[in-house]
Amino acid sequence: MYYENAQAAYSAGNFPNAKRNFLLAAETMYKLAKMSTGNLQKSRMDRAKRLIEMAENIGKKPIPKVKGPEPSEKEEDTGKQWETAEIPNISFDDIAGLEDVKKAITLRMIYPLKYPDKYKTYNKKTGGGVLLYGPPGTGKTMIAKAIAYEVNAKFYTVKCSDVISKWVGDSEKNINSLFETAKKDDLAIIFFDELDGLFGTRGKDIHNDKRVGEFLQQIDGFSGRSTNLLILGATNRPWDVDKAALRPGRFSQSIYVPLPDEKAREFLFRKSLEGVPLKDVNIEDLISLTEGYSGADIDELCDRAKEQPLIDSIKHDSIINITMQDFKYALKAVRPSVDKESLKEYEKYINNLG
CATH class of the missing domain: 3.40.50.300 (P-loop containing nucleotide triphosphate hydrolases)
Structure with a gap:
């Protein structure tokens, strides 16, 4: 469709419209290429590149016909080609x-x-x-x-x-x-x-x-x-x-799958901070300060707490410990991403299931 519209616009002398449709056709062809494999993928990538060249050359030299079948956005297709899956390494x-x-x-x-x-x-x-x-x-x-x-x-x-x-x-x-x-x-x-x-x-x-x-x-x-x-x-x-x-x-x-309880939050903190230089960091205090935090929130919190010590370590070319003060700064920036109203929605849903 885009290709035909581009050709029609070019023939009518409407170069801006022709360029836009050639680029849209190229974008669609790139998307089709990502869903393909082998020779079909290569062919679609080549066509997309030629369509971009045609768009860039409008008004500079005659626009040639694309060799081979017209680059229709809807070529023969039995569906997306799914990549071979792997066995995860998470237990x-x-x-x-x-x-x-x-x-x-x-x-x-x-x-x-x-x-x-x-x-x-x-x-x-x-x-x-x-x-x-x-x-x-x-x-x-x-x-x-x-x-x-x-x-x-x-x-x-x-x-x-x-x-x-x-x-x-x-x-x-x-x-x-x-x-x-x-x-x-x-x-x-x-x-x-x-x-x-x-x-x-x-x-x-x-x-x-x-x-x-x-x-x-x-x-x-x-x-x-x-x-x-x-x-x-x-x-x-x-x-x-x-x-x-x-x-x-x-x-x-x-x-x-609920928010992490105290035991789970302890696991998350110890895992994130394992082998990291620490000084006077109280895990028990962090657990009590992060009630209502999701696993992703805790991961982000730990990452934020590491930022300033890392910067100082680079600046002074020495190992700088992470302290509770770094976590206090991080706690101001990273708040729980799940609000209480959302949790009530889950409670309501669970009750309705029962």
């Missing part, structure tokens, strides 16, 4: 606290793979995905990666930008391609980050409705036939997830 030992969460996940997702005979003996239900929900910065993605590590599974992370397309039907193709790629692995986990954006409540947007429908069809299809796929999701807004996604066989179990 449950790397995650602070959350013992109840770890226990629930172990029983639901890890033990069925490690001890299938035991589950058969007790006729314990298996199957279905798990939804991790809770405030931002509480380690939901780390937990998902740790599950993949524990069962030695390839880990596919899926976000809205990986799937959603402005082209009609392309989101569904990307979803189908994702599942087909993951099914080829001996064992794989598909992790849907920001699940509310991918499985939004239906009835408001036709594109969202089609996307959610395709996701549910794919999940229903693999849950009955494939034993090598596990489904995980994470969201900060569980109330915005379409209710059909939470039915048995899909995201069958929802697990709340």
Whole structure:
């Protein structure tokens, strides 16, 4: 479309409009190239470069036709080409606290793979995905990666930008391609980050409705036939997830991932400060001062406290210790990212589930 518009504008002598459309066509071709591999990726990159050259040369010399098929923004495509996933190197030992969460996940997702005979003996239900929900910065993605590590599974992370397309039907193709790629692995986990954006409540947007429908069809299809796929999701807004996604066989179990308690905060501080030069830093005081902080908040707090000693160390070419004063300055800059009203929303949601 952009390419045809550019050619038409050029023929009409409207050079500014032609240049803009050539650049838009080049941008679209770059996006298609990123979703491709091999010769198709190289071809699309070359076309994008030629389109930029054409845009820059408008008014200077005649615009040639692009060799080969027209650089349509909608070339033949069976969906996004998903890169081969890796097994993460994060284990449950790397995650602070959350013992109840770890226990629930172990029983639901890890033990069925490690001890299938035991589950058969007790006729314990298996199957279905798990939804991790809770405030931002509480380690939901780390937990998902740790599950993949524990069962030695390839880990596919899926976000809205990986799937959603402005082209009609392309989101569904990307979803189908994702599942087909993951099914080829001996064992794989598909992790849907920001699940509310991918499985939004239906009835408001036709594109969202089609996307959610395709996701549910794919999940229903693999849950009955494939034993090598596990489904995980994470969201900060569980109330915005379409209710059909939470039915048995899909995201069958929802697990709340709370803010770190005192024991978890101690773990986070000791991990972040391990091997770092300290003087008179009281971990117990830091724990009491950071009630309501998320794991991400504590990580940022420690990083801020290291800044001035690092600068002084460089300036004086000597080792400068981090002190409680550095943490007091950092505490003024780094406040809890999760407010009390948000926590009440989670309490309300949990009560409604019960």
